[in-house]
Amino acid sequence: MRLAWPARAALVVLGVVLALALLGPLASPWHAEQLDWQRMAVAPGLDGAHWLGTDRLGRDLFVRSLEGVRVSLAIAGLATLVSLVLGVGYGAIAGYAGGRVDALMMRAVDVFYSLPYVFFVILLTVVLERRPATVFLAIGAVGWLTMARVVRGETRRLREREFIEAAVAAGVPAPTILWRHVVPNLAGPVLVYATLTVPGLILLESFLSFLGLGVQEPAASLGNLLAQGAQEMEAAPWMLLVPCSFLIATVLALGFLGEGLRDALDPHEL
Amino acid sequence: MRSIRMSSEAPLLAIEALAIEFAGAAAPLRAVDGVSLALWPGRSLGLVGESGAGKSQLALAVPGLTPRQARLTGSIRLAGEELVGAAPARLRRLRGARIGTVFQDPSTALAPHLTIGTQLTEVLAAHAQAHGAAARRAALAMLERVRLPDAVTRLGQYPHELSGGLRQRVMLAIALIARPALVIADEPTTALDVTVEAGILELLAELVRGEGTALLLVSHDLAVVAGLCDEIAVMYAGRIVESGPARAVLTAPAHPYTAGLLAARLTLDSPLDVPVAAIPGNPPGAGPRPAGCGFAPRCARALERCRQEVPLLLARDHGQVACYAPLAPAERP
Amino acid sequence: MSASPLLDSPQPIARFQTRLQARRAFAAALRPLFATPGNLTGRAPRLLRYALGRLLGTVPTLFAVITLAFLLVRLAPGGPFDQEQTLAPEVKANLDRAYGLDRPLPEQYLRYLRGLAHGDLGPSMRLRDFTVNELIAVGLPVSLTLGGLALLLAVGAGIPLGVLAALRRHRAADHLLMGLAVAGIAIPAYVTAPLFALWFGIHLRWLPVAGWEPGRPSDLVLPVVALALPTLAYLVRLVRASVLEVLSQPHVRTAEAKGLSPAVILLRHVLPPALSPVLGYLGPAAAAILTGSLVVETVFGLPGMGRFLVQGALNRDYTLVMGKVIVYAVLVIGLNLVVDLLQGLVDPRLRYPRRA
16 A cells, blocks of 8 residues: 555654654653743743743643643544444444345434534533543544444445355355454445544544533643633733644644545545 | 558558557556557457557547546547647547547446436537537437437436446447547447347447448457457557458467467357367566567467567568467468 | 505515526526436426425434433433522522423423424523523524625635645645645634634734624624634535546546537536535535534624533523524434435436336
8 A cells, every 4th residue: 555645744743743742741851730830921942941831830831732642642542443333333234234224223323413513522521520531432422423424335335245245145144244244344444534533533622622621620632722822822822832733733644644545545546 | 352451542540659658666657559550431440459458548549538647659640630749629629529439338437417418419519510409309319320219208317217238329329429530439348238239239330330430449359349340450468469351360360369369269169178278377467568579478489589579560461460470371270 | 454565565576586587597507517408397396206205204303303402401410500509499499390390301301392393492591581582583693694604605615626626636736725724624713713813803903803793794704714714624625535536437538538628527527426425514514504603603702602502501501402402403404405405406316216
């Protein structure tokens, strides 16, 4: 598989962001929740080794942003995993069963789709209390709908293929066909869609944190850093720009990687 | 037998030293490698070869339909006009009007969202031949010429409402409605059921003969070409290895590859206990091609020279052959 | 006694007639893009029957949505009057009784449905003295105006730019547009909206930062742009991918082989099938945009209904949440229906069963 150059560049950027997120905080003398009483709201510079400045409580933005990247990526990654398992399972069963079962299952998805997704997420965070674990559960519980649709469409296409018909004709039981013949062939589109889901979920997480429903202070996530930064942007624009740059770099890289994977795996593309 | 080459008329289509290259990972890939051929008005030429021989690329180069990244060198002349390097707008005016094209799979080659009527009349409108009601009448007449049952209803129908065979009749109608001088048919029956194949071929023959249209037919199937064409050109690895009058090539092939293709055919009276004489080895892939004759690696008659020098296409008997060790008349099947 | 005012004054009828004429002219202008004349009218009854069938099919969906939303809202712990600690237990009990919250849940549900059948969304439980109908009557027009303009901007710019990127594939314009599009998707509205306010409103003083006065269009510029950006960016990408997909299909090569002009190939052969998946995305996206954005409306101080959902959910203002959910669901379902019908118009295979 050959990736186009934007996707390869995205992989490099993603690698750098990940390496920074994991190793960067070790290089700084500060840690994420430590307050520097002498240097509150200082601009990026060498002063006190706050390379990217501090927030209004004197916490180091370099360390906090990287902590935020880690938390946001972990939440989005886990949520994608949840939506992947739910979506692939649901979609493959509906698509493989076809007929009434399919129609009914997809009608249920339509019902969920007709509710504003923020509605679910807010209710779930309210019901489950506000902890990072519940945040990713809530996000994943919403993300699987589209995945289910993608997988179902793909399964219906596979269903028509000869090798599936051959397996049916040979009397292989349906669960075995699903697991052994259908699911492995879904890997391509699912991988592509999952790569494209992660940035969307990072944005959703940050939106929730922005509303105060996501990751709670003093823990950092890109969302709550952005929310604080947005309040201070007139006086201290770096508080917004620093986490925003990390968010954009991560989301951009994931977006281009997903596009590249789609192009590389899509037989229509030359 | 009338020899075509003695015709005093100028050829309608004259291709000379045409090469089509695609940028490859290491070296450019030559899909078509120095091909020359000529086609006279009202005559038909069959291009035969295995898939990957470059025959479709060659045929689609005439109306300028090769993929954008392809690089063409050499010459393609239609009624004396050079088409290689011609302005896109000029090529566009020739396509549809002077050159009709029939594609392989009518289930994907017809626009799914447009009615049969629209797909026919838009050809006439594009070349300012007819508009509105006149175009509709012409479309109806054309559908009747391709013997589409219930033609009036069909005008308002969509491709998915027709069977594969009927769709290919529509495809023929689209290619011929503007009365082109040349029709390119790229594997016109490959995607169809065997039961409708004969009908389509018969219709194609009738349409081109009735109008004095020249036909360039691409097929991997010798039987298709045999029934339809005056002349045959056999392609292998981007080059023509043998050409000549259809009967001569089919009954007395001089190139070992042509002979192999003929021997690999199955007919109803083939003895059941004798295995089919498949040509050993595989057709050349997309990679770099060997020096010398492209067929040499699979050829039982190959000489040392065959692996080093490309044999030229030279006149022999009724046609032309590119081989250092051609079959003698006595050896031919 | 005089006849109805509609029949009395010739004006509305004249207006209706000009509108009808305009619509006919529009349809006539579009027709050559899709089909030969005659067959559209010939197929109208089948299309109508199909549309009615789909419309009936939405009723159970809407019912299921309402039921599910009702259950979810009530399952969340707490109630509308919990947060007011000053309330004496007797007062709270009185309030519960006044709003019917002391009844068993099934009864409350039936009551709610009965109100709904009469178009009554009930009283707001936190914003006393207001009914949800009143709140929506104030908020919805604001959100609809804002969202409608944003949608117009997103579609009007997103589709042409996406087509442009596809046609200039792998060239500078394509890379530039894709870069901007990915950035547009990546930067959330709660970042762009304040940045816009800061730069154009405070720094350059070109446009008002916030506020809403009917008839002052300059109020709308910044929020509309902020609201439109993510959708616009996504549309550019979607349209590009979709156009490229269609361009690679054999029927486009047939169109080329016919000698059609590039404009006809694009408008008649490529765009209609390419816009089908775009429509599929636009249905739900439009519903989300039209029912108001919490972030944009808060940043620019607009009295839309964007905040109803979050505020209502946090305050357990059951009826307010339900009101917004129902408005949203009706929009989603209605727009999906419209999209389905439009897709059927573009792709006849979706309209009738395939002939064997």
